[in-house]
Amino acid sequence: MRERGAGLRQNKRTGMIDIVRRDVIRGAGALGFTCAIGSYAIARPLSGTDTYQFFTPQEAAFVEAAVDRLIPPEPVWSGAGEAGVPRYIDLQLAGPYGRGDRLYLAGPIRQGVPGQGYQLGLTPAQLYRAALQGIAAESQRRGLEFASASDADKDAFLQDLEHDRVRIADFPSAIFFETLLANTIEGYFADPVYGGNRDMVAWRMIGFPGAYAAYLGVYTLHGIDLRREPLSMAQADGHGASHHRGPAGTTSGSPDRPVAEDKR
Amino acid sequence: MTERKKPVDVVLVGMGLTAAIVGRELAAEGLSVLGLERGAWRDTVPDFQSPAMHDELRYAVRQHLHQNPELETYTFRNRPDEVALPVRTLGSFLPGTDVGGAAVHWNGQTWRFLPSDFVARSHNIERYGREAVADPLTVQDWGVTYDELEPFYDKFEYLFGIGGKAGNLKGAIQPGGNPYEGPRAREYPNPPTKPAYAGALFANAALELGYRPFQVPSANMTAQYTNFEGVTLQPCMVCGFCERFGCEHFAKSSPQTTILPKLMAQPNFELRTHSHVTKVLLDSSGTRATGVLYVDLATKREIEQPAELVILCSFGINNVKHLLVSGIGQPYDPSTGQGTIGRNYSYQTMASVSIFYPESVRINPFMGAGALGTAIDDYNGDSFDHGGLGFIGGAYVAAYTTGGRPIEHHPVPPGTPRWGLSWKKAVRRHYNHTVGLSVHGCSMSARTNYLSLDPTYVDAYGMPLLRVTFDFPDNDVKMANYITDRTVEIARLMGGELIAPSHRSTPYSVVPYQTTHNTGGAIMGTDPRTSAVNRYLQSWNVPNVFVQGASAYPQNPGYNPTGTVGALAYWSAKAIKEQYLKNPGPLIR
Numbered sequence: 001m002r003e004r005g006a007g008l009r010q011n012k013r014t015g016m017i018d019i020v021r022r023d024v025i026r027g028a029g030a031l032g033f034t035c036a037i038g039s040y041a042i043a044r045p046l047s048g049t050d051t052y053q054f055f056t057p058q059e060a061a062f063v064e065a066a067v068d069r070l071i072p073p074e075p076v077w078s079g080a081g082e083a084g085v086p087r088y089i090d091l092q093l094a095g096p097y098g099r100g101d102r103l104y105l106a107g108p109i110r111q112g113v114p115g116q117g118y119q120l121g122l123t124p125a126q127l128y129r130a131a132l133q134g135i136a137a138e139s140q141r142r143g144l145e146f147a148s149a150s151d152a153d154k155d156a157f158l159q160d161l162e163h164d165r166v167r168i169a170d171f172p173s174a175i176f177f178e179t180l181l182a183n184t185i186e187g188y189f190a191d192p193v194y195g196g197n198r199d200m201v202a203w204r205m206i207g208f209p210g211a212y213a214a215y216l217g218v219y220t221l222h223g224i225d226l227r228r229e230p231l232s233m234a235q236a237d238g239h240g241a242s243h244h245r246g247p248a249g250t251t252s253g254s255p256d257r258p259v260a261e262d263k264r
Numbered sequence: 265m266t267e268r269k270k271p272v273d274v275v276l277v278g279m280g281l282t283a284a285i286v287g288r289e290l291a292a293e294g295l296s297v298l299g300l301e302r303g304a305w306r307d308t309v310p311d312f313q314s315p316a317m318h319d320e321l322r323y324a325v326r327q328h329l330h331q332n333p334e335l336e337t338y339t340f341r342n343r344p345d346e347v348a349l350p351v352r353t354l355g356s357f358l359p360g361t362d363v364g365g366a367a368v369h370w371n372g373q374t375w376r377f378l379p380s381d382f383v384a385r386s387h388n389i390e391r392y393g394r395e396a397v398a399d400p401l402t403v404q405d406w407g408v409t410y411d412e413l414e415p416f417y418d419k420f421e422y423l424f425g426i427g428g429k430a431g432n433l434k435g436a437i438q439p440g441g442n443p444y445e446g447p448r449a450r451e452y453p454n455p456p457t458k459p460a461y462a463g464a465l466f467a468n469a470a471l472e473l474g475y476r477p478f479q480v481p482s483a484n485m486t487a488q489y490t491n492f493e494g495v496t497l498q499p500c501m502v503c504g505f506c507e508r509f510g511c512e513h514f515a516k517s518s519p520q521t522t523i524l525p526k527l528m529a530q531p532n533f534e535l536r537t538h539s540h541v542t543k544v545l546l547d548s549s550g551t552r553a554t555g556v557l558y559v560d561l562a563t564k565r566e567i568e569q570p571a572e573l574v575i576l577c578s579f580g581i582n583n584v585k586h587l588l589v590s591g592i593g594q595p596y597d598p599s600t601g602q603g604t605i606g607r608n609y610s611y612q613t614m615a616s617v618s619i620f621y622p623e624s625v626r627i628n629p630f631m632g633a634g635a636l637g638t639a640i641d642d643y644n645g646d647s648f649d650h651g652g653l654g655f656i657g658g659a660y661v662a663a664y665t666t667g668g669r670p671i672e673h674h675p676v677p678p679g680t681p682r683w684g685l686s687w688k689k690a691v692r693r694h695y696n697h698t699v700g701l702s703v704h705g706c707s708m709s710a711r712t713n714y715l716s717l718d719p720t721y722v723d724a725y726g727m728p729l730l731r732v733t734f735d736f737p738d739n740d741v742k743m744a745n746y747i748t749d750r751t752v753e754i755a756r757l758m759g760g761e762l763i764a765p766s767h768r769s770t771p772y773s774v775v776p777y778q779t780t781h782n783t784g785g786a787i788m789g790t791d792p793r794t795s796a797v798n799r800y801l802q803s804w805n806v807p808n809v810f811v812q813g814a815s816a817y818p819q820n821p822g823y824n825p826t827g828t829v830g831a832l833a834y835w836s837a838k839a840i841k842e843q844y845l846k847n848p849g850p851l852i853r
Contacts (some may be wrong), residue, residue, distance in 0.1 A: 054852040070683040077692070097326065104352040106721060112349040115773030116340055119349055155684065162682075181683055189670040190321040206695035208630055208670045211318035214501035220666075222461035222625045233315035252303035 004008040026101075050213035052087075053094035054125065059132045060086060062139075067184045069154045078198065080184050088187030089195030120171055124179065131176035134168025135161075191232045191233045203230040266557070268568045272534075274299040275556055275571035277541045277586060279364020281826070282576035282812035282833040284519035284527060285423075288493075289837035291533040298569065299533070300558055301539040307520050312510030320669040324508040328837050329369045331359040331579070335540075336723040338581075341806065342735040342771045343758045344595065344598050344712050350721050350729065351522060357611075358508070359579040360782035363537065364519045366579060367782060367826070371507040371634030372483030372516050374426045376417050376831075378645040379410035379446040382830040383707075384819060387646060396656050400711040401739060402601075403656075405800035407790040410446045410769075416838075420830030421481075425489035425497050425519035427454035428481035440568055442478050442639075444647040454486045461700040463638030464662035465619075469492055475640040480662060481827075482635035483517035486559035487693030504667030506634030516634065529530075540564050542725050544574050544590035544809060553592075553809050559725055559737035571756040571807050572848075573840070576664045576786075579830075580815035582716045584785035585730040593796050593805045598712045598733070604796045604804075606715035608784040609732065613659070613705035613740040615748040615768045619760035620677050621697040628696065629668030632800070633819035637664035640754075642820045643747045645706070655700050655742040656843065659705035659749050659822040668695070673699065703753050705744045705768075707783070709739040715785040730745050735772045745766035781825050783817035789853075798852040800839035801832060807850045810836060 009180060042095035052060050064086045073079030080086075092098060109121040120127065139146050139157075160166040161177040168176070187196030189203075191211055197203065201208055210230035218224055274290050276283040279301035280490055291297045306312075331354065341349035350504075360366035380387045385403045388396045397403045430451045432487040433442025440456070456479035459467060467477040484500035491497070500515040508596040512523050528534055538561040545554045545568065555570035585604045596607040621627065636833040639662035641647060650656055667673070675698040689832050713735070736744075745767045755763045789795025792804035801816055803809040812833055814825045843851050 007388065013790035020729065026456065071688055072685045074685070074688070077688070100334075102332050102334055102353065103328060104337045104350050105349070108720065109774045110349055111348075111813075113342075113771075115342065115771050115775065116351075117355060117775045118352050158683075166683065184683075185674075186321060186325060186671050189674070190325075191319060194321055195415075196729055205671060205692050206674070208695070209667060211315060213318075213503045215504070216499065216502045217627075217634075219502045219628070220458050222464055225626060226628060226631075228267075231318060255693075 025185050032186075050092045054090045054098065055093075056130075058136060059128075060090070062132060062135060063089060063180075065137055065154060066158060066180065069158055070150065070181055070184045071188050073235040077199045080188050080196075082198065084192075084198040085184050085187035088190065088194050089183045091195050092183065092187075093128055094123045098128075099123055118175070120175065122171075127179060128174060130171075131173070132168045134173075136170055136256045138166055193232060193234050194203075198200070200230045200232060266566045266568050267666065268570070269804050271570035272571070273571065274298065274575060275300060275569055276575045277544075277556060277574065277576045278302070278365065278578035278582070279363045279366035279519075279535060279537075280552070280577060280579070280771065281519055282829060283575070283683060284364075284523045285420075285809075285830065286575055286577065286840075288523055288527045289412040291342040291527060293770065293841055294532060295845075296531045298571070300537045300539040300541050300556065300569070301363050301537045302561070303533070305365065305537050306362050306368070308510070308514055312512045314512050317509055317512050318503070318504075318505050320671050322374065323369075324669060325521060325671055327358060327508075329360060329362070329508065329510065330354055333359045336725075337729060338359050338812070339718040339721050339729050340451075341567050341732045342729070344733055348718055348731045348733070351774050355775045356778050358777070358783055359543050359582065359780060363524070363535070363572065364713055368510050368518045370483075370518075370780075370826060371763045371824075373635045373637065374421065374424065374428075374481045374827045375676045376445055376448075376827055377410070377821045377823055378444065378647065380646045381821040382406045382408060382410050382413070384656075384821075386821070389525040390645065396426050396650075402709045402711050404608065404709070404787065404789055404794060404820055405787050407795070408832075408835065409529075413828075413835060414446065414449060416451040416831040416834040417827060419834050420827065422453045423493065423522050424483050424490050424830065425454050425485055425491055425522070426483055426517075427456055427486035427793050428452040429456045429478060431467050431478060439777065440478060442641050443476050444641045444644065452481065453491075455578045457482050457484070457486055457633070457636050459638050460631065460636050460665035462629075462663040463636070463667050465699060465758045466701065466754065467638045469647045469754045471642050472757050473754060475642045475701060475754070477638050477640050479637050480637040480639050480664070482633070484633040484635050485515045485517075490561065490824050491522055493523055494688050495522050495525050497521050501631050501820065502628045502633045502636065504629055504632040506632070506668055509696065519816045523820065526658070539567075540725060541586070542589070542727055544576075544586060544592060544806075546590065546806065547590070548589065549560060551806055552734075554807050558682065572718070573810070573844075576811045577813065579782075580813040581715060581730060581732070581782045581785055583729075583815045585717070585802075585812055587786055588715075588717050588730075588809070589727055591603060592803055592809060595621075595716060596714050598714055601711065604787075604792070604794065606785050607794070607796070608707050608709035608714045608787045609734060609782070609820055610784045610817065611734060611770055611772070612781040612820055613707050613736055613744045614778050614813060615659075615705065615744045616766045617701040617702040617703070618675055618750060618764040618766070619699045619701070619758050620675075620694055620762040620764070621699070622762045623697055625692065626633055627665075627699055627823055629665060630666040632667040634666050637662040638670035639663075643750060653746060655739045655746070656742050657708055657739070657822060659744065659747045660755070661702045661747065662702050663699060665703055669850060670695065671836055677762055699760070701755060703744060703747050704822055704824070705740060705747065706735055706818040708739050709784060709819040713737070719805065723838070725777050736768060736802065740768060741768050779824075781814070781820060783814040783820040785823060786811045787813040787818045788816040800843075801836040801852050802839075802851050804850075810840065812836065
C-alpha cells in the first residue's frame with residue numbers, strides 16, 4: 001500500500017468540506033478509498049498534487065482503473081496511473097480545456113458523418129460527467145465493480161465502450177472512449193508540468209529527450225545512440241533563457257550538448 | 265454607434281506574411297499604411313522563448329497559435345447535397361492568428377511551382393487532349409507565367425534566406441538540386457540542409473532506382489543570414505519544435521524575423537491589433553471600396569476605417585469570406601458553374617508510407633527541423649509522362665524529419681491494438697526506429713469543390729461561417745495512389761523490416777491533420793467570368809480591392825504553397841506601386 005497524501009474535497013451532497021485521505025494500491029488493480037479522518041490529515045503537509053479538482057471519488061476510481069488498462073504498468077515502465085495521468089485529466093477538465101476552450105459549441109447540434117468531426121454541444125467536462133454517470137449506472141446494472149474487476153473484465157467493458165456496444169448517455173460511448181484514450185496518451189507523453197508523465201517516465205521509455213534540444217551538431221551523425229536524461233520545461237535553469245538577456249540575434253546552445261558552430 | 269477613424273491610403277486586413285510584404289513595399293512609397301490584426305502582437309522575444317514554447321500539449325495539441333474556433337471557424341461537407349456542420353475543433357488544417365499569421369507556426373518548406381503548373385489547363389490539353397481536364401475538373405491557367413514570377417520568387421527567397429541547391433540555373437541543370445524546377449536566375453541565398461538519417465536512407469534507395477534526390481528548400485536557416493531588409497537570422501539549432509511553434513532561435517523565417525523590424529519602424533505605418541475586420545465597405549455603386557468595418561476587441565466598439573485601397577491579407581480562405589460577406593463579386597454556384605467567389609477551392613492530396621526498422625537502426629526523429637527533408641520530384645506536375653495513367657498532376661515524395669514530439673508521433677505497425685500492453689510495447693519498440701515518407705500531392709480544382717457562406721452557423725461577430733464543400737476528385741486519388749505505389753518501391757530498398765503504405769482514402773475528413781494548404785476561392789485568371797481577381801490580384805469587380813494569398817491559386821500544385829504566396833505578394837505589390845498608384849483603376853480591362 002502506498003500513501004499518496006491527503007486533501008480537502010467539497011462533499012457534493014452536503015456542501016461540507018471533507019478531509020480525505022486517498023490510499024492507492026498500485027499494480028493490484030485495487031481502488032483507492034476515501035474517508036473522513038479528522039485531525040490526522042490536517043497534521044500532514046498538503047502536497048497539492050493528490051487532490052482531484054474535477055472528479056468525484058467514484059469517477060476517479062473508474063478513471064484510475066481505466067487508464068491503467070489503456071496504458072498498463074510494467075515492472076520498469078509505469079502505466080498511466082502511476083505516471084499521473086488521472087491527475088492530468090482531472091486538471092485538464094477543471095481548467096480551460098474542460099470548459100470548452102477553443103471549441104465551437106454553437107447550435108444547432110446535428111449528427112454528422114465521421115468526417116465532420118465532433119458534433120456534440122458538450123464541453124469536455126460535460127462529456128466526462130455525463131459519460132461517467134452513465135458508466136456508473138451501467139456498471140451497477142451489470143453488477144461490475146470496475147475498479148476491482150479482473151483485467152479481462154475491465155478490457156471487455158472498455159471494448160464495449162470503444163465499439164458502441166453499451167448505452168451510457170444520449171451520445172455514442174465511442175465518443176467518450178476516444179476522448180479518454182486521447183487524453184490518456186496526452187497526459188502520458190506531455191511535459192510533466194501538466195501532472196502526468198511523472199519523472200518523465202514516458203520520455204525515458206521511448207528515448208525522447210524532452211523540451212530542450214539543439215541537435216545542429218549531431219543530427220548528421222546518423223544512428224547515434226543519444227543517451228542523456230530528458231529535460232522538462234520545469235528544468236529551466238540555464239536552458240533557453242539567453243535570448244532574454246540581449247537584443248535580437250543571439251543564439252543559445254547548451255553546454256551539455258554539442259553544437260557544431262557558434263556564429264556569434 | 266460606429267466610430268469613424270481618420271482615412272488612410274492603404275488598409276491591410278490581417279497582419280501575416282502577405283501584409284508584411286505588401287505593407288512594407290507600399291509604406292516605402294510614402295503611403296499611409298494601416299494594418300488591422302484580429303489577434304495580438306508577438307515577437308521572438310519574449311513570446312517564442314523557452315521553456316514555455318517547447319510545449320507540445322499547448323501548441324501542437326491545444327493549438328494556441330491557431331485560429332480560435334470559438335470565435336471563428338468553418339462548416340464542412342463533402343458534397344453540395346449534404347448539410348454542412350461546424351468544424352468545432354480544428355483538425356485537418358490549422359490557420360494561424362496573431363501578428364505573423366501562419367508564417368509563424370509553419371515548417372518552412374519553401375518551393376517554387378513548375379512552369380507547367382501555371383498553365384495547367386492549356387499545357388495538359390496540349391499534351392494529353394481535352395479529356396485530361398474534362399468535367400468535373402475545372403483546372404485553369406493562372407494568367408501569370410513562371411518566367412514572369414521568377415524575379416519575385418527570387419526576391420522572396422532572398423527575403424527569407426532560403427537554404428537550398430539550385431537544380432536549374434538559367435537553363436543549366438545543376439547536380440544536387442531539383443532538376444525539374446524552372447530556370448532560376450541565381451543560387452539560393454543559403455546552402456542546403458544536410459540530410460538527416462531518414463533522408464539519407466531515402467536518398468540512397470531513390471538513387472538506386474534512378475531518381476534524383478535533393479534537399480528540400482528550407483526557411484530554417486542553414487547559416488547566419490542578413491537579408492536585403494538588413495534583418496539578421498541565426499542558424500537553426502535543429503530542435504524539433506518547428507511546425508505549430510514559434511522559433512525561439514531567430515532561425516525560422518517569418519514576418520517577425522525578416523521584415524517587421526523594418527516595417528514597424530516606418531512612421532507612415534501603423535498596426536492596430538485586436539481589430540477584427542467584419543466587412544469591406546462599398547460605395548453606392550458597389551464598384552468602389554470606401555474602407556473597412558472592424559470591431560475593436562478591447563472595447564467591443566464597431567469602427568469604420570476609410571481607406572483608398574483595401575488589401576485582403578487574411579489566411580487565404582478567410583479572404584474569400586470577406587469577399588462574400590462584403591458582396592464583392594458574384595458567389596459561385598456549382599450547379600450552373602456561374603459566379604467566381606468561392607470557385608475552385610482546392611487543398612493538398614496527401615498519402616504516406618511508413619518503414620519500420622530493426623532496433624539497431626536509430627532514426628532519432630527528434631533531431632528535426634520543419635523543412636529538414638530529402639525529396640524527389642520525379643513524379644510531380646508534368647515532369648513525367650501521364651500517358652495512359654488516367655490522371656494529371658503529381659506529387660513530390662520526401663523523407664522529412666520535422667521532430668519526434670511523442671503525443672502526436674508514436675508510430676506503430678498496422679495491426680497493433682490501439683491501446684493496452686501490446687500497444688505500449690509497440691510504441692516503445694518503434695518510436696526511434698521508424699521512417700515516414702510523405703507523398704505531397706496536387707489538388708486539382710473540381711466543379712463541386714467550393715467555398716460559400718453557411719446559411720445556419722455564425723461566428724462570434726454574428727457573421728456567417730465560411731462553408732467548405734470538398735472531397736478528393738478521382739483524378740487526385742488516382743494520382744496519389746500511383747505515386748504511393750512508386751514510393752513503396754523506394755521503401756523496399758530502404759532496409760526496413762516492414763513497410764506500411766497509407767494510400768489516399770476518401771471521403772475527405774476534417775478530423776486528422778493533413779496540411780494547412782487551403783487554396784482557391786478567389787482565384788486569379790484572365791477572364792472575369794471564371795476568376796475573382798486579375799493577374800495582379802486585383803478584384804475584377806472592385807478595382808481598389810486586392811486579394812493576396814493562396815486564395816488566388818486556380819488549383820493547388822503538388823508543393824507547399826508559401827513560396828508562391830510570397831512571390832505573388834511581391835508581384836502584386838510591384839503592380840500596385842508602378843501601375844495602380846499612377847492611374848488608380850482596373851489594371852486589366
